[in-house]
Amino acid sequence: MNRPPGLDGEVTYLDYNATTPVDPRVVEACLPYLARHFGNPSSGHVFGHVARDAVASARGQVADLLDCAPEEVVFTGGGSEGDTLAVCGAALARRDRGDHVITQATEHPAVLAACDSLVRLHGFRVTRLPVDRHGLVDPNDLRRALTGRTVLVSIMHANNETGTVQAVAELAAIAHAGGAVFHTDAAQSVGKIPVSVRELGVDLLTVAGHKLYAPKGVGALFVRRGLALEPVVHGGGQERGLRAGTENVPYAVAMGVAARLAAEALPGEPERLRRLRDELHADLDQRLPGRVHLNGHPEQRLPNTLNICVDGTVASELQAALSGVAASAGSACHEGDESPSPVLTAMGLPAGRATSALRLSLGRWTGEEDVRRAADQVAAAVGLTDRA
Incomplete structure (x- = not known):
């Protein structure tokens, strides 16, 4: 290699x-879409068809890595945007059901900042769970923190500093039993260890391209089929209406190839x-x-x-x-x-x-x-x- x-x-x-x-094979795959295949995926002519097919193929490759359906993959501008869409999007879509979000003390700054914005702009309450000396959340702490007003739990899969991997499947099951949606930032774990959204039982999962040998400025968010989110980028109907803006075709292709290579190496x-x-x-x-x-x-x-x-x-x-x-x-x-x-x-x-x-x-x-x-x-x- x-x-x-x-x-x-x-x-x-x-x-x-x-x-x-960036893996040289990823660079090679996306270069044609920076030059020759420049079409807008929303266009009805052959140039648009080529771009649209490339994005669809990339979406399928990311879905294969995450063990989900292609339509459950939303391309984003990176991990922080994915976290913001997941946290703010899920909480605001459930504002009529409650105003409480749970995260952890060692969470990624993107999630913590999104939680802070919910407090500042929308009157939410946020609970930050403690961790033990290894950085693990105690599942019993999550059980005790859940209330009838809890709409979202966001706990990252693997910590970016220490590498500690949380028991996400157990934590997600506890959240669901309490009626809350569960999000995990898996930017550090995807591609390093097997990550199946079905085995983890999560509703939302964030991926960052530049942690996966793809370029900076692209990511993906798994959104469980049927889950409602409030968009944070408004405009056209791209990405099922969850993330407006003309698709970044070269980087989506890069993300897809990076996901395929990661799956092959796992x-x-x-x-x-x-x-x-x-x-x-x-x-x-x-x-x-x-x-x-x-x-x-x-x-x-x-x-x-x-x-x-x-x-x-x-x-x-x-x-x-x-x-x-x-x-x-x-x-x-x-x-x-x-x-x-x-x-x-x-x-x-x-x-x-x-x-x-x-x-x-x-x-x-x-x-x-x-x-x-x-x-x-x-x-x-x-x-x-x-x-x-």
């Missing part, structure tokens, strides 16, 4: 949770990444004895994600010293912010330890040599910061 040109340099890329390189890729991740962890433990501490669940975690604290370090300083490794000090969404990660503090980590968190996330082009080089570089960088 050809490596993207951006990975040809001397820096080892271990920040796949922040964004993935039988073996999770175990390959898990083995490499654990080798990296073990190597760092050996080089920095007694100083490396795992953040997140030791087993119920994405196979590619290693979030660690190294005693005696500050993550931003460690990252600056890592000239040969691209990693993240906490979450890329909080880059440049010296305050502790809200995710890690919600898990009970003291501020001193939380500010030492380094996230190393592996992906499609990570190999044995990358892992060995990264361990060398991290250990050397810790030595530099120790002497500083």
